[in-house]
Amino acid sequence: MQLGVMRKAAIGLACGVVASWMGLAHAAEAPGVSAREIRIGQTGALTGPAAQYGLLARAHAAYFKMVNDQGGVNGRQLKLVLADDEYSASKSGELARKLVEKDQVALMFGSFGTPTNAAQSAYLNSLGVPHLFLGTGADKWGDQKALPWSMGFQPSFRQEARIYTKHILQTRLDAKIGVLYQNDDFGRDYLKGVQDVLGKLQAFKLVKVLSYEPSDSNVESQIASMHNAGVEVLVLAAIPKFAANALSETYARNWRTTIYIALGAAGISTTMEPALDRPGVTLYSGAYAKDPRDARWADDEGMRRYRAFMHKYLPDEDVTNPLPALAFNTGALLVQVLRQCGGDLGRANVMRQAENLKDVTLPLLSPGIQVTTAKDDHYPVEQMQMARWDGRRWIPFGQVMSVTFQPWSIGS
Structure with a gap:
């Protein structure tokens, strides 16, 4: 009996050694x-x-x-x-x-x-x-x-822009839309998202499209062109440096418009500094995560x-x-x-x-x-909510929406 137990123990030990060796070999x-x-x-x-x-x-x-x-x-x-x-x-x-x-x-x-x-x-x-x-x-x-x-x-940036454009059509059906985007895959995805929802039938609502390069110093001339073109709703696909500059120029021109800001920039405090406690511009973005600045998540x-x-x-x-x-x-x-x-x-x-x-x-x-x-x-x-700037922070509103499979038909 004792010999059998010892034999089983020895076999178990050997198996353990082999398993350990195989694990190390696999890692190597x-x-x-x-x-x-x-x-x-x-x-x-x-x-x-x-x-x-x-x-x-x-x-x-x-x-x-x-x-x-x-x-x-x-x-x-x-x-x-x-x-x-x-x-x-x-x-x-x-x-x-x-x-x-x-x-x-x-x-x-x-x-x-x-x-x-x-x-x-x-x-x-x-x-x-x-x-x-x-x-x-x-x-x-x-x-x-x-x-x-x-x-x-x-x-996805493209799906995010589709949600923004759907919201524009729900709230400002006849608005003249502009898109200011970074000239790379990041920015072009937002432009495509806007165009997806407008389709051919409503493409005329997109009255101004401009881009900037990451190496540019600012986007002040682009904002001026948007303002002069009579844009009423701007989709801003920019990283924080240029998004903040766009907001500063918008306020400086006293341009009372509506801006949808890419959520990757909107969540950065430096982006939103020009808009702190500033009325006159309606700002929207998106949200898919809990905001550390929002007191409702304290507990x-x-x-x-x-x-x-x-x-x-x-x-x-x-x-x-x-x-x-x-x-x-x-x-x-x-x-x-x-x-x-x-x-x-x-x-x-x-x-x-x-x-x-x-x-x-x-x-x-x-x-x-x-x-x-x-x-x-x-x-x-694949989901997010709309969010609106209240002067100090972003306030999510509405239902959680899928950003990959939307109930609307593109181009409708």
Whole structure:
């Protein structure tokens, strides 16, 4: 009897050793993964014209530190390898190659910017490197056939613009519409969204379309042209620097218009400084996450966790800034994916798990909004609400709407 027990114990020990060895061997075969660490690459605008978004990268680093302090993921620490691309597409493409080939990252995660991520995407997809939960809402990240290894996070810019245009037609049916957009994939997605809803029958309502380059100093001449053209409703697809400048010029001209601001810019405090307690301009945007500035979330469990995180890991940053809140959500989503991977952290399985998220609730998503993905669905967040500026903050209103599948027919 004793011999049998000892034999079983020996077999169990041997199996454990083999399983452990196989786990280590598998980790060694997965790029960017060791027995103790998962290396994650990211590019960010730490400097340059979009430097306000550098906080997003710093918040991701802080989030991973919190996760590591809590034991990591499946026994491994998360190592963020961050590179400053200065919001330059050419630099971003070069840095992505360096992160993969020299720094040996397992995947790319949370990189900021539409033109910058676009410069990386062909290279990363050609190698089968997961390119996940990007800081951009470009519609292309949902094109799983063209970019099977890429996936955004927030609602698509194009779908966001469709919702804004539908709201314009519901509230200002005869308004003359203008679009001012950044001349890249980011801005062009908004223009396409407006055109989708207007269609051929109502295309005449779009009376002025202008663009700007990220290298421009300001958009004051474009705002003047919009005003002189009699635009009554402006869709503003701009990053914070230019959105703030557009608002300043609008108020300076005493132009009593209505502006729909891209939600990625509207949530940044510097964008809205010109509009603080200023009447005369009606401002709309969108919302899909809890706003740290909104008192109604004071006792919310997710918000309490977020504030505790900020207090401990980013004590010198503004807790009401939405960028760390975004990082808190996307960081939690990546951790969910890695946990689903179990012991198989190869790139193919990481992507497989990113495409297998079912009704995931994140701490700072608005109530009723969950994350679901599939192999043919690369849009993690597909819902949002309209929001109106009250002079101090954005107030969401109306029902939560799907931004991917809308009940209206395009061009109607």
